[in-house]
Amino acid sequence: MRDVQVYASGVIAGSAGGGSGSVDSSTVVRWAVSADGPAAHVDPANWWVDELGVAQLVGATRSAVTGSVHGASVAFAERPGIAAGCDAIVTDHPNLALVTLAADCVPVVLADPDCGLVAAVHCGWQGLTVGVVSAAVRVMVQRGARAMTAVVGPSICATCYPVDDDRLERVRNSVAPSVAAEACLDDPARIAVAAGVVAELHSLREIGVQRIDQVPGCTAQDPRLFSFRDSGTMNRHAMVVAAFHDGDIPEST
Numbered sequence: 001m002r003d004v005q006v007y008a009s010g011v012i013a014g015s016a017g018g019g020s021g022s023v024d025s026s027t028v029v030r031w032a033v034s035a036d037g038p039a040a041h042v043d044p045a046n047w048w049v050d051e052l053g054v055a056q057l058v059g060a061t062r063s064a065v066t067g068s069v070h071g072a073s074v075a076f077a078e079r080p081g082i083a084a085g086c087d088a089i090v091t092d093h094p095n096l097a098l099v100t101l102a103a104d105c106v107p108v109v110l111a112d113p114d115c116g117l118v119a120a121v122h123c124g125w126q127g128l129t130v131g132v133v134s135a136a137v138r139v140m141v142q143r144g145a146r147a148m149t150a151v152v153g154p155s156i157c158a159t160c161y162p163v164d165d166d167r168l169e170r171v172r173n174s175v176a177p178s179v180a181a182e183a184c185l186d187d188p189a190r191i192a193v194a195a196g197v198v199a200e201l202h203s204l205r206e207i208g209v210q211r212i213d214q215v216p217g218c219t220a221q222d223p224r225l226f227s228f229r230d231s232g233t234m235n236r237h238a239m240v241v242a243a244f245h246d247g248d249i250p251e252s253t
């Protein structure tokens with residue numbers, strides 16, 4: 001494998017790596033963020049992803065990738081490929097890495113190691129208004145998830161994300177008050193999308209989101225990450241998650 005730079009990585013559960021969680025679980029769930037070339041090279045025509053490079057970030061050999069249409073549709077992935085039209089993917093297939101690409105929007109991964117479910121979500125300000133993160137969590141619950149951990153990836157910070165008043169009001173009027181309180185900042189108008197996502201995840205505690213971790217970093221300020229707002233780039237960094245069952249756990253990468 002080519003040497004791929006990893007921005008951040010961790011283990012939601014399992015005996016490998018330095019993560020926390022149920023370390024005696026028979027399921028290992030790994031996640032990673034990388035902005036290295038082939039790991040998330042985007043062809044604007046078809047959102048092509050170097051599948052092997054991305055999957056190998058977590059030790060998997062195949063991957064399914066979210067779309068990026070700023071909606072609330074959730075795909076259940078049975079096989080590798082692009083979930084066109086869906087900003088969220090859920091799977092219970094081990095060794096199938098779920099990938100979401102972003103350059104300012106918030107990438108989120110979720111896992112319930114006890115039932116082997118994982119999810120990847122792409123959420124910008126529009127995803128906040130339509131509740132894509134909640135939609136993904138509900139699909140996981142329908143599939144049997146009871147105790148989920150969420151990891152919120154790096155995104156553009158509120159300071160770097162001034163918006164016009166109209167956009168701010170659209171967000172404020174379409175999310176729960178607890179989310180608006182965190183996401184909508186006045187004078188000047190700014191949106192803290194990641195803070196809104198965290199607030200949304202907190203509101204899902206009673207249906208099973210038990211732990212929320214956040215990767216620090218602002219995409220507009222950290223040169224290791226891509227920012228569409230800052231540079232207009234078509235490049236995207238990738239956030240990846242995969243589960244591996246006992247007996248099928250690859251060497252830690």
Ligand SMILES: [Zn+2]
Binds near residue numbers: 157159160161218
């Ligand atoms: Zn910033």
